[in-house]
Amino acid sequence: MTGTRPWTPCPHAGPHLQADSLRAHWSRLHRGDAEPLPDDPRLLDGWLLFHNGDFQAAAEHGLHLGGDGLTLANKAACVHASYVEAHESARLQRWLAAADQARQQQASAPDNPNAWYWQAYALGRYSQGISVTKALAQGLGGQIRQALDRALALAPAHAEAHLAVGSFHAEIIDKVGELIGGMTYGARKDVGLAHYARALALNPDSAITQAEVAQGWLLLEGDAAMDRSTALLERAAAFEPLDAMERLYVDSARMALQG
Structure with a gap:
């Protein structure tokens, strides 16, 4: 997964935490x-x-350990590709590698919800990278939905899986419309909104949850959601991060406000 080429350094790398504080x-x-x-x-x-x-x-360490270390490897690869990596080809390759690694983890640990979640996340980001419409034509939508359904069956309180389901519905409806999205892919506005609400209820003080929900509301409801979407993004942008991951999430929220 990691390859020999050094990854783009994270701008927030540093000794934010020690073992005890983690x-x-x-x-x-x-x-x-x-x-x-x-x-x-x-x-x-x-x-x-x-x-x-x-x-x-972190990704190399997780791959070396194997087992539950694969979750670490997949999360490290996905977060880096989504929020740090500047080269599109490297991002796409990293997401595909993480999805493949997650499938292998499912074979050895089928009851691990994050083996399914990180497959769905990686394929979802890859789909955004190549265009959601193209990804749907390749059948990736079904793979993403099946993996998310499995993750939530194993861990009903998995906030990020609920967030991903909401985004699944929002992205499809945004790209192909509510009628075709519902008839062809089972995408529904009310279901997307319900999963966003559940993600917020489970993890209300998360910058990434706030930012993703805010943008999802706009995809599903347009200008009617503008005021509350902006308010939620502002909360995310003002978040006090603990580690490099949360700092990246705050950066993402601030960029969304600017865009």
């Missing part, structure tokens, strides 16, 4: 993905690399 803040940092605090100190070391913004080292 344990103390684990619940907040992983409320969205429902990843449990690892018992293995070697895996915790890998997550420390991740939260301190050394995403390539």
